[in-house]
Amino acid sequence: MMEKELELYLHIPFCVQKCAYCDFLSAPSDEVQRIRYMDALVKEIGGYRKKYHDDYRVTTIFIGGGTPSLLEENQIADLFHALQQTFQIEQDAEITIEANPGTVTEEKLAAWKSLGINRLSIGLQSVNDAELKLLGRIHTYEEFLETYRTARAQGFENINIDLISAVPGQTVESWSHTLTSIAGLGPEHISAYSLIIEEGTPFYDYYGECRKDGSGTARDCASADMPGLPDEDTERKIYEMTADLLAGYGYKRYEISNYAKEGFACRHNLGYWERKQYLGIGLGASSLIGHQRYHNTADLETYIYKVQKKEEIREDIEELSLSDEIEEHMFLGLRKTEGISVQGVLETFGKSIFDIYGKELEKLKSEGLLEVTADAVRLTERGIDVSNTVFVEFLDPVTD
Structure with a gap:
């Protein structure tokens, strides 16, 4: 394996x-x-x-x-x-x-x-x-x-x-x-x-x-x-x-x-x-493993006690849905100036980014906030300036 x-x-x-x-x-x-x-x-x-x-x-x-x-x-x-x-x-x-x-x-x-x-x-x-x-x-x-x-x-x-x-x-x-x-x-x-x-x-x-x-x-x-x-x-x-x-x-x-x-x-x-798997170790550290996101306890004495006693230190364990993962992929990937690979979305989620976000991509492109090609989706200079506004558009993806 x-x-x-x-x-x-x-x-x-x-x-x-x-x-x-x-x-x-x-x-x-x-x-x-x-x-x-x-x-x-x-x-x-x-x-x-x-x-x-x-x-x-x-x-x-x-x-x-x-x-x-x-x-x-x-x-x-x-x-x-x-x-x-x-x-x-x-x-x-x-x-x-x-x-x-x-x-x-x-x-x-x-x-x-x-x-x-x-x-x-x-x-x-x-x-x-x-x-x-x-x-x-x-x-x-x-x-x-x-x-x-x-x-x-x-x-x-x-x-x-x-x-x-x-x-x-x-x-x-x-x-x-x-x-x-x-x-x-x-x-x-x-x-x-x-x-x-x-x-x-x-x-x-x-x-x-x-x-x-x-x-x-x-x-x-x-x-x-x-x-x-x-x-x-x-x-x-x-x-x-x-x-x-x-x-x-x-x-x-x-x-x-x-x-x-x-x-x-x-x-x-x-x-x-790029949403690679990461393990957070220590007080309050966050992890993304498989389809789970969680963090360790943020209280110092609780952390030390539970580790020594071999008790559970993970908190707020969240099972990520397909929609959650697609949203994160967009929010995080668009932070990079090279943007998001169209082929990468298809390989990762089995769906075309244009099927998931067709209307949103067209809207943001027409407003000059996104550059959209057959290969990639990326923020324009103007889009970087108002990135948080852009990211909101990618909530609630169409996954059916």
């Missing part, structure tokens, strides 16, 4: 301090908490051997958080020992670890390299120290540069840098300076996300109410301590300049928020957008 592809995501829910915009499942921790959690994580991994070792081959591994680079070298080594004992990992697997400046040392980088980690994702967000401070980041731009240079010296040849646009007080000029500074360093990959004010974050407490007056801007919230968010015109200019500026440095936009040099698109994230 042919082995099936599998991606692994491992969640490390610890950070030095919570950023002002962050709604991820993460929090500050002490050494004892981290030791207890890592013991449970290793135990969870070991429990998957019987189900996954023989029938699956792991093509990508992503260690995210939180701040995985907080962990000691021996903790990451224990993690990899468990992974190697449990799964068949391909020799050329893409293996990523997220790292934040201020938590990375030369010793850690050398240890990660020796374990087979071959891709770093560094959370910078801005080259402007005032913006970093406002965002709640623990590092300066100079500390990032030190981390980046050390990673290169240790032989890392596949580095992503995360950036955030439309942050409070940002101007077109300051964003341009961030982009040109980072592109000039030559990382293989750049993720450029636009700030979203999420409920439950300090930024929402301060800026969220201002967006409820219908004005679409939170500039009225500006104070001596907290600058306002960029207005719509500034946001638009920031958004439009990103792809053009990065293209000039040799970066191709291959997904709505992601840019890579030739051959360096993130294989792990492409797997998500």
Whole structure:
């Protein structure tokens, strides 16, 4: 029997301090908490051997958080020992670890390299120290540069840098300076996300109410301590300049928020957008296995207790219908600039995309939001700008 592809995501829910915009499942921790959690994580991994070792081959591994680079070298080594004992990992697997400046040392980088980690994702967000401070980041731009240079010296040849646009007080000029500074360093990959004010974050407490007056801007919230968010015109200019500026440095936009040099698109994230099977390991981690989607418990003490007692940690197990899977295929696949393969839909679902979504495709094409050919369906530049509006059109597919 042919082995099936599998991606692994491992969640490390610890950070030095919570950023002002962050709604991820993460929090500050002490050494004892981290030791207890890592013991449970290793135990969870070991429990998957019987189900996954023989029938699956792991093509990508992503260690995210939180701040995985907080962990000691021996903790990451224990993690990899468990992974190697449990799964068949391909020799050329893409293996990523997220790292934040201020938590990375030369010793850690050398240890990660020796374990087979071959891709770093560094959370910078801005080259402007005032913006970093406002965002709640623990590092300066100079500390990032030190981390980046050390990673290169240790032989890392596949580095992503995360950036955030439309942050409070940002101007077109300051964003341009961030982009040109980072592109000039030559990382293989750049993720450029636009700030979203999420409920439950300090930024929402301060800026969220201002967006409820219908004005679409939170500039009225500006104070001596907290600058306002960029207005719509500034946001638009920031958004439009990103792809053009990065293209000039040799970066191709291959997904709505992601840019890579030739051959360096993130294989792990492409797997998500192409709905490959993935197993989420650790606190709150989500999985897509077969026709099931679920996530692990998000309560730390419950997670540790249940793993140690070999009790069920999965929650909200959902059996996906054909309609669910087609919808997801469209939402996720259209995020890629190459779009969705017409032949791929036929092979995956046994139905033509034109039979499933004929009216919707014609409508969106006539509005200039989709490019539709005999081979592929993809968002136009205008469609990318209003992608969420486009995605709504693909609810409730015709599957009869």
